[in-house]
Amino acid sequence: ADKPKVALVMKSMANDFFRTMEEGAKAYQKANAAQFDLISNGIKDETDTVAQIKMVEQMVNQRVNAIIIAPADSKALVPVLKSAVDKGILVVNIDNKLDDAALKEKNLNVPFVGPDNRAGAKLVGDFLGKQLKSGDEVGIIEGVSTTFNAQQRTLGFQDAMKAVGAKVVPVQSGQWEIDKGNTVAASMLREHPGLKALLCGNDNMALGAVAAVKAAGKTGKVAVVGYDNIAAVKAKLADGSMLATADQFGGKQAVFGIETALKALAAKQKQADMPAVIKTDVVLVTK
Amino acid sequence: MSAVAQPAAPVLQLEGVGKDYVTQVLDRITLSLRPGEVLALTGENGAGKSTLSKIMAGLVEPTRGTLLLDGQPFAPRSRREAEDHGVRMVMQELSLVATLTVAENLALGSIPHGGLWRAGRIDRSALRQFAQQQLARMGLQDIDLDTPVGRLGIGTQQLIEIARNLRDSTRVLLLDEPTAMLTPRETQELFTQIRRLKAQGVAMVYVSHRLEELRAITDTMAILRDGQLVDWCPTASLSEAEVIERMVGRPVDQDENQPTRPAGARRLSVQGLGRGDVVRDVSLELHAGQIFGIAGLVGSGRTELLRLIFGADRADRGRVELYPDTGAPVVAEGGWRSPAAALAHGVGLVTEDRKAQGLLLPLPIRINATLSDTRAVARAGVLQTAQERARVADFVQRLRVRCQSQEQPVGQLSGGNQQKVVFARWMHRPCQVLLLDEPTRGVDVGARADIYAVMEQMCAQGCALLVVSSDLRELMAISDRIGVMCNGELASVFERGQWTEQSLLAAAFPDAAEPSEGHGQAASPTESRELP
Amino acid sequence: MTPAPSAADARKPAFLTGEAGTYLGLIAVLVLMVLLFSSMSQYFFSMDTLVTIANDIPAVAVMAVGMTFVLIIAGIDLSVGSVMALAAAVAAHAMLNLNASAPVASLMALAAGLVCGLITGSVSVIWRLPTFIVSLGMLEAVRGLAYVVTDSRTQYVGDGIAWLSAPFVGAVSVSFFAAIALTVVAQWVLTRSVFGRHVVGIGTNEEAMRLAGIDPRPIRLTVFALMGLLAAVAGLMQAARLEAADPNAGSGIELQVIASVVIGGTSLMGGRGSVLATFLGVLITAVLEAGLAQLGVSDPSKRIITGLVIVAAVIIDTLRQRRADARH
Amino acid sequence: MTPAPSAADARKPAFLTGEAGTYLGLIAVLVLMVLLFSSMSQYFFSMDTLVTIANDIPAVAVMAVGMTFVLIIAGIDLSVGSVMALAAAVAAHAMLNLNASAPVASLMALAAGLVCGLITGSVSVIWRLPTFIVSLGMLEAVRGLAYVVTDSRTQYVGDGIAWLSAPFVGAVSVSFFAAIALTVVAQWVLTRSVFGRHVVGIGTNEEAMRLAGIDPRPIRLTVFALMGLLAAVAGLMQAARLEAADPNAGSGIELQVIASVVIGGTSLMGGRGSVLATFLGVLITAVLEAGLAQLGVSDPSKRIITGLVIVAAVIIDTLRQRRADARH
Numbered sequence A: 001a002d003k004p005k006v007a008l009v010m011k012s013m014a015n016d017f018f019r020t021m022e023e024g025a026k027a028y029q030k031a032n033a034a035q036f037d038l039i040s041n042g043i044k045d046e047t048d049t050v051a052q053i054k055m056v057e058q059m060v061n062q063r064v065n066a067i068i069i070a071p072a073d074s075k076a077l078v079p080v081l082k083s084a085v086d087k088g089i090l091v092v093n094i095d096n097k098l099d100d101a102a103l104k105e106k107n108l109n110v111p112f113v114g115p116d117n118r119a120g121a122k123l124v125g126d127f128l129g130k131q132l133k134s135g136d137e138v139g140i141i142e143g144v145s146t147t148f149n150a151q152q153r154t155l156g157f158q159d160a161m162k163a164v165g166a167k168v169v170p171v172q173s174g175q176w177e178i179d180k181g182n183t184v185a186a187s188m189l190r191e192h193p194g195l196k197a198l199l200c201g202n203d204n205m206a207l208g209a210v211a212a213v214k215a216a217g218k219t220g221k222v223a224v225v226g227y228d229n230i231a232a233v234k235a236k237l238a239d240g241s242m243l244a245t246a247d248q249f250g251g252k253q254a255v256f257g258i259e260t261a262l263k264a265l266a267a268k269q270k271q272a273d274m275p276a277v278i279k280t281d282v283v284l285v286t287k
Numbered sequence B: 001m002s003a004v005a006q007p008a009a010p011v012l013q014l015e016g017v018g019k020d021y022v023t024q025v026l027d028r029i030t031l032s033l034r035p036g037e038v039l040a041l042t043g044e045n046g047a048g049k050s051t052l053s054k055i056m057a058g059l060v061e062p063t064r065g066t067l068l069l070d071g072q073p074f075a076p077r078s079r080r081e082a083e084d085h086g087v088r089m090v091m092q093e094l095s096l097v098a099t100l101t102v103a104e105n106l107a108l109g110s111i112p113h114g115g116l117w118r119a120g121r122i123d124r125s126a127l128r129q130f131a132q133q134q135l136a137r138m139g140l141q142d143i144d145l146d147t148p149v150g151r152l153g154i155g156t157q158q159l160i161e162i163a164r165n166l167r168d169s170t171r172v173l174l175l176d177e178p179t180a181m182l183t184p185r186e187t188q189e190l191f192t193q194i195r196r197l198k199a200q201g202v203a204m205v206y207v208s209h210r211l212e213e214l215r216a217i218t219d220t221m222a223i224l225r226d227g228q229l230v231d232w233c234p235t236a237s238l239s240e241a242e243v244i245e246r247m248v249g250r251p252v253d254q255d256e257n258q259p260t261r262p263a264g265a266r267r268l269s270v271q272g273l274g275r276g277d278v279v280r281d282v283s284l285e286l287h288a289g290q291i292f293g294i295a296g297l298v299g300s301g302r303t304e305l306l307r308l309i310f311g312a313d314r315a316d317r318g319r320v321e322l323y324p325d326t327g328a329p330v331v332a333e334g335g336w337r338s339p340a341a342a343l344a345h346g347v348g349l350v351t352e353d354r355k356a357q358g359l360l361l362p363l364p365i366r367i368n369a370t371l372s373d374t375r376a377v378a379r380a381g382v383l384q385t386a387q388e389r390a391r392v393a394d395f396v397q398r399l400r401v402r403c404q405s406q407e408q409p410v411g412q413l414s415g416g417n418q419q420k421v422v423f424a425r426w427m428h429r430p431c432q433v434l435l436l437d438e439p440t441r442g443v444d445v446g447a448r449a450d451i452y453a454v455m456e457q458m459c460a461q462g463c464a465l466l467v468v469s470s471d472l473r474e475l476m477a478i479s480d481r482i483g484v485m486c487n488g489e490l491a492s493v494f495e496r497g498q499w500t501e502q503s504l505l506a507a508a509f510p511d512a513a514e515p516s517e518g519h520g521q522a523a524s525p526t527e528s529r530e531l532p
Numbered sequence C, D: 001m002t003p004a005p006s007a008a009d010a011r012k013p014a015f016l017t018g019e020a021g022t023y024l025g026l027i028a029v030l031v032l033m034v035l036l037f038s039s040m041s042q043y044f045f046s047m048d049t050l051v052t053i054a055n056d057i058p059a060v061a062v063m064a065v066g067m068t069f070v071l072i073i074a075g076i077d078l079s080v081g082s083v084m085a086l087a088a089a090v091a092a093h094a095m096l097n098l099n100a101s102a103p104v105a106s107l108m109a110l111a112a113g114l115v116c117g118l119i120t121g122s123v124s125v126i127w128r129l130p131t132f133i134v135s136l137g138m139l140e141a142v143r144g145l146a147y148v149v150t151d152s153r154t155q156y157v158g159d160g161i162a163w164l165s166a167p168f169v170g171a172v173s174v175s176f177f178a179a180i181a182l183t184v185v186a187q188w189v190l191t192r193s194v195f196g197r198h199v200v201g202i203g204t205n206e207e208a209m210r211l212a213g214i215d216p217r218p219i220r221l222t223v224f225a226l227m228g229l230l231a232a233v234a235g236l237m238q239a240a241r242l243e244a245a246d247p248n249a250g251s252g253i254e255l256q257v258i259a260s261v262v263i264g265g266t267s268l269m270g271g272r273g274s275v276l277a278t279f280l281g282v283l284i285t286a287v288l289e290a291g292l293a294q295l296g297v298s299d300p301s302k303r304i305i306t307g308l309v310i311v312a313a314v315i316i317d318t319l320r321q322r323r324a325d326a327r328h
């Protein structure tokens, strides 16, 4: 009965990446079933902040000992997490870092366990950069523009492109989705016939971009890179229609968070005393 | 209120009023109306009676001409504005709101309320009092004020529509076929009101196709034909035949005493059919080649009986048996499962509420006329429009439907012409048994004769007809037998020759003694008299 | 269109005590769900859960009140989620960039909502366009505006308007009581005021209302203006709870709101509806969401269950009602 | 609601050549948009753009055909996006895990769509429920199923069914021609067949149809089954184009489809609509999307413009039509 109960509150369950994350956590729990119980929940898309808040509240009602959260919004989740902490629940932040200013205002310390999206995107961008010359035109397809990860990845891509001196045409959003990514990529290719590469904020949009490149008959002339390393891109990387993607070990993200929380629970550590940031790895994936 | 003292000054004058839609529907009409005068407005279907009334009531804007009210120019832009000037109209087509209560409908547009603009609380006691008073004028004290009108029969709705317009502030009252759905009792109630208002100096326009009513209640008569005013004179100065001739432009055979048709084989037998206490265990038999008429007061359950036989509503009890010419009889316990099932066995229904239950108003006449059997004008599911046009052209001609073309939306037709289109549907699909609910509602005398002729022809072809009508004269003219419904029961059945108007009426009243007049015999094998 | 007015279309106005029976089907569904969840999780049936649900529903409940009126006049408003986001964005912008006080910022937010409602209403009234398409246009356009106002970033507003979501009685927030009060008042207006009766009349038979001398246009406009205003109220409630204005707030919430209203038995074809039943509809969806979250049901199953429960709730309510009507 | 039957409700069936005028307003909007975008981007008015748009629209166009019939019977189907995803998921699952051949997998996908349509249709017919709520339930439930079938992951299907999106005439795909053919056939069915006439009749006055002896239930059921089937076709087309089955495919597409149909002048209240006009509606939304993306307009502005254009298109079409009717 004193087995701690850990709640995992995820972002979009409709996204491969988070699905992988959840499965990693479940597998980990199975392997360590004696040590803790896991309740996992996710919202249906990445923007349904309110639904996520409700989930945090329900987890508090379920009297869990710790909440591991991938916040849908880096600011809007802060008040509810604060009230959870006030009730003595440990909170660990994964994937998408909570906003520092908002945390500070609430006088809250939430450890962040996760990758640096901007650095990861730069990694992918740098690899692509080796193929580009200064002055080449490239396009960036962003995820849902209002999300922190989308913004960070775009920044990372831009950093890398600036480094090689490539010219970035206006950034457009593909809403993280395969068909929206396809539409946007097709338009970019038409408007900028000289485009050399498409940098996509996630692999779903990259798949859409690959289809657009193929439809435009430019396979091999326009490079496509993505992010997340979902299963469906393996074939694309293999046949060269996609150049690279980043893997931030979705399967381990949540596990790192859970481990951090379990450790703190075992040590009866207070929320305030937990470390602020624990970085996890991002690696480049190519053919 | 205006005085009756000087009969000279007209309250409402029309000078050269006309209306064009695509074609001209009203030429230049000049008429006037004095306080206390009841003017009969009559003419064929589509002659322009409703249009003329609507112009006076502010519902339609005239294309030409002027109106004067008390000598002042009168150009109401809306019904509300006309009502503010004391001009009110009872419309031919019902315009009640089904989900609102009887009381709310009666006061619609001026529901009494307290405080705060319209968000204010409804003054319920004032509302009830007002509603009660309006209903009392039509002798309708029994209706529950809180019943949504959608639950009431269409006849009762018509009475409410009338009651709603019987206001004291009225100076001119336009009644567009108010009695098309009413039986003699309700009609008498209305006449009492008309006389009362007349005495108060209210001027009235009374539109009807029932000539005997015009004779009974109106002072002067205006006859329209093709949008022209062909006559305007004291009612008494014209004989009925003259009126008809002027309306229709030809003499119409009004044979009131046809011989009884030979009874053919039994076609349909209804046994103990009932639903709640609206229809109580009715039994009757229809024979091929004969017309069975059903009389009764408004709300006596006639419509519901036809709906049960047709399967439009499901019966609680009883059964329907159909005897086709060949093959075994078909038994439907509790009536047919659906109208489609009834039709599959050759049972059809002409509905009484053409607007809500009969027609597809925005669609052309052609489509409406062939709706009962679209497959008949199609080959392998593909419509044969040319064939369809030819068929519909024939119906349009036989029933004299007044329209621009058969592509005209049926919603644009005059009421009587709409009714003809509903009827045409069942000429298109011949039936073994045809149930007709007020089939000549709003149809002019000439066209009525055409419809009777078609019914006659159906009989000759071995069809059995069951006709519900509020017009006793009509029923007596066309039926071989007449059943009278009272409170959901088939109170008595008369054979041709045994009935008089008196005996039929007596049987229809719930409080009347046994049909003791000697003419009526108790509903023979079908009797069912279990009072609750 | 225009099915024969059946008895079902014509329930007597049931104000609060009126015909408790009207609500029986919905209450049964609700009780059933609570029992089910309680049997599956020991913590579900607790004060905490009740309080959380109470604090969860105000935004949806408030919009559902407006949507009930909108559906009764045979309209629909798909833009409520966007309007909600815009209102919150305006309030945040006013406080953060214009240094407006919380009350002034709130008023500006309400004004923004009202204007949106007025635009939807007047465009559809003036050109006689289907409200579905006008509000769909507004859904896009207003969302775009919300992005512009927030600069596409969640704006942290702090606790300037947090009193709205602050505990009021026990741990239950002001918002909840406001939503309850609004529901009761709206039901009263619907059944007991001239305006309410006109709304029902227009939804049933607009032509007949026009003939009775009632101009439907100002009434339609009022209903949409009200909807805009209430969406803004919901936006403020939400912002108070999040202490932030999220430009994506309420995306997709329109379907949830409409579902709650329809579960409550309001007809999409107009002419029939009850605000109280709508509130029960809101409760049903909220309890379902809370219960599934507490059980930690997987997302695919969650969606399957939600879909089935929505349909089942409507079936149960419909059947109960038909049975009741048949007795007439 | 029964608005007065105006002449507008009563256009003659215009089959292809019928009354070209009916489509003039829409064509004007389309031409206007093309001119505008061409003036703003030198690359817009090019064969490439035309081809991309032609290859973009089949999925939406096919669903819009089904939706036109659904709206004409005064129904609505919100589940089409989910059904589309499920169909693609089933095909992917069959090919990847069951080693089915592409044709067999496609048939299974079509069957899945058909079953979804039959469920929506029969549940709403049997219990006489509003299709809005039934299809909303299906939207959730079927999406959940799509997650289950794909294991919540985008499935790469390779080019097994890629022939659907392969260039056929010039660079234009088979799908496009299929969509065109479907549109023409559907318009023909709507205006020239007994079935089409019954569909229009049911949408105009269901009770009158029932009393004319036409059972509306099988017709309703057929329309929804057809919608499900067409959504599955759209799902296959999309999967063929993207060579992947995305469990999130088509989320939110229902509103886009309905918007296209309504822009084409089909009434949400039933009884009136044209499949050809729907196709023009689809073109309008597709050109708009392509144009805005090609100009690289920012996301907020994109949404604002999209919203305004949707409303403007409907206004222009309505005004033109009213003017035409007045001349009658």
Ligand SMILES: Nc1ncnc2c1ncn2[C@@H]1O[C@H](COP(=O)(O)OP(=O)(O)OP(=O)(O)O)[C@@H](O)[C@H]1O
Pocket: B021, B022, B025, B043, B044, B045, B046, B047, B048, B049, B050, B051, B052, B092, B402, B403, B412, B413, B414, B415, B416, B417, B442, B444
């Ligand atoms: N909105 C309209 N558009 C086109 N034609 C119309 C319209 N309204 C009426 N009409 C035509 O005007 C003519 C006169 O119609 P009206 O309703 O006045 O006839 P009526 O004398 O009242 O006939 P009934 O006895 O059948 O009621 C008819 O031919 C009708 O088709």
Ligand SMILES: Nc1ncnc2c1ncn2[C@@H]1O[C@H](COP(=O)(O)OP(=O)(O)OP(=O)(O)O)[C@@H](O)[C@H]1O
Pocket: B151, B152, B153, B154, B155, B156, B157, B181, B278, B296, B297, B298, B299, B300, B301, B302, B303, B304, B305, B352, C006, C007, C328
């Ligand atoms: N759906 C219903 N619910 C409750 N009562 C009804 C319903 N339909 C009809 N009634 C009532 O049943 C009785 C019989 O109505 P019905 O319409 O059959 O009478 P009718 O003789 O045809 O008279 P009408 O002239 O009104 O058509 C009336 O009192 C009517 O108010």
Ligand SMILES: [Mg+2]
Pocket: B049, B050, B051, B092, B176, B414, B415, B416
């Ligand atoms: Mg008339």
Ligand SMILES: [Mg+2]
Pocket: B153, B154, B155, B302, B303, B304, B352, B437
């Ligand atoms: Mg009747």
